[in-house]
Amino acid sequence: MKKPVRYVSVGIILAGCIVGGMLFLRHRAGVEKRPERVTVVRETPKEKPTVESVLATESVVKIKEESTAKDPYLKSQGPEDAPVQIIEYSDYQCPACRFSQGVLHGFMKQYPGAIRLIYHHFPLQGHPWSSFVHQAAECANEQGLFWVFHDYVFSHQSEWSTPLSPTQKILSYARDLGLNLDQFAACLTNEGTKRRIQKEKATGDDLKVNATPTFFVNGQRVVGGFLLKKEGEKIIRETLGLPPLDEEGKEKKEVEIKNKVVKTPATQLKLPPKNVATAKETS
Amino acid sequence: MNRGIDYFGLFLRIFLGCVFAYSGYTKLMEPIAQTEAAIVQYEVIPYVFVPWIARIFPWIEMILGCFLLLGYAVRLSALGVSGLSTGFIGLILLNYMMTGKMLEDCGCFGEGSFIHFSAAQILVVDLISLIFALFLVLRKKHILSLDGILLKN
Structure with a gap:
């Protein structure tokens, strides 16, 4: 086997052993066992x-x-x-x-x-x-x-x-x-x-x-x-029974937001660009 | 003299290997939520990255630590370790600049570990690790290493 191939193969095997060993230990210890x-x-x-x-x-x-x-x-x-x-x-x-x-x-x-x-x-x-x-x-x-x-x-x-x-x-x-x-x-x-x-x-x-x-x-x-x-x-x-929150922790009220965007500039509403674009398209 | 430097390099390699492998091990042996909670303490890290960092970094630490202990790809692993150390140093300093506080527990060794460092203490450890790692990067020969066996002419 050529030297570089052998070297890389050993590395892959080692990394595999480390990952496998850790996964085994985690499993045995019941980590993340829900x-x-x-x-x-x-x-x-x-x-x-x-x-x-x-x-x-x-x-x-x-x-x-x-x-x-x-x-x-x-x-x-x-x-x-x-x-x-x-x-x-x-x-x-x-x-x-x-x-x-x-x-x-x-x-x-x-x-x-x-x-x-x-x-x-x-x-x-x-x-x-x-x-x-x-x-x-x-x-x-x-x-x-x-x-x-x-x-x-x-x-x-x-x-x-x-x-x-x-x-x-x-x-x-x-x-x-x-x-x-x-x-x-x-x-x-x-x-x-x-x-x-x-x-x-x-x-x-x-x-x-x-x-x-x-x-x-x-x-x-x-x-x-x-x-x-x-x-x-x-x-x-x-x-x-409350509506879910979005990524920013705000309530998802798409319809209301879309209506507001028509009247109010996006900068004042502090909406993420994605929402603004969707609102404009649908309005 | 050269022999002395070789053994010094071996000592640094084992030291860094132990630190990083142990750090990865303790985090991997705990639920991810625990690591996430430790990362969340660093307010400068955006929430969206927290689950990714918690899932990926402990494995990187573990693998690099083991590679250093075994002496496989020593220079590359040391380069990885120096990158991680630089990242941690930057994170601690940035967090301090943005929030004005040094964390009491850096969360580097997991909750159940017997080692608990404050952010200020780990800053010193990371600086030392960075210097040690750079020393290993610059060394071409590493005694008692897999590299020595695999790359033997």
Whole structure:
């Protein structure tokens, strides 16, 4: 075999082995293994799911039973009968989870009263301070200040998520937020609280949560803040019967836009060139 | 003296290979959404490119890292690594100029990795990688490499 041919062939074989090996490892580790949807949101595409139909599905009932009935420490916001239910599994020391908080806040603001958000602890083993901070959040929950503490801890993640122990910082956050420090400090070492967190994490394990943040938007699994913004919002809008959004995040209202273009210059409407051209052609 | 430089080149090759292969490996062993979330932190990257970058770059890092470790197409792989390093340096600086902030976690080694660098730290690592990679590009001979076996006269 000629030298260049042999050289290139070896390269191709090597690259093939690397890619094949990695694909095998990914498969074995279950990466990207998307378990079947946890709930069936719609039986037929045209039917809008009712709150009852979504919440009556087996998995959601299971989650509800475990989180609502048996757990007086449920961390939720939004009306109980909201048509959209988002269950979040996240880790306080994970930057991707911090990023997704912005997306969630955006949803709560954009669809007021339409979303019920339920938070579940999912501290990862690879993050040294996660368990401690989740315990602190649960202690804040016992004093009725979970969401304030939750937002504060995420927004200050870069401050406490360092190689040094975050104990002092967490205590100072608790003080700043007006928590009862004696009660808070006692709770930080409480075994019962620890078990509660582990139990919550176990519900995530049961649902095959293998990455943080993982969301269940009306039972449909969405992993990561980026997909939450893209896919999650799609589910929300479908559930609420709203028109889908375009690439720029604007509602697709072609007919109305086309009518407006006739009267108004495109520059004022800030329409992408493609839409303008279509509108002019059809008008 | 030449022998010393040869071994130094070998050390640089293994170092760069390990860094890039590990970086690719950690990202490939996590769901793509995790990598996407890390990339989204860089606000200068348009959203439309995020899924592509998340899907393609870890494989490039993995393959280039392994090639360097094995010593296959060392100069070409080192050139690829220097290109990636330059790109990362440019991205971090551009992000800093546009947003005024240095990320606390660059997301270069995935979520589950035991290595977590801030953007400022990875900037230094990338600068060092760039220098090392350029050194390898300029070297014609690489000891203990597949190139040495395959291109032997």
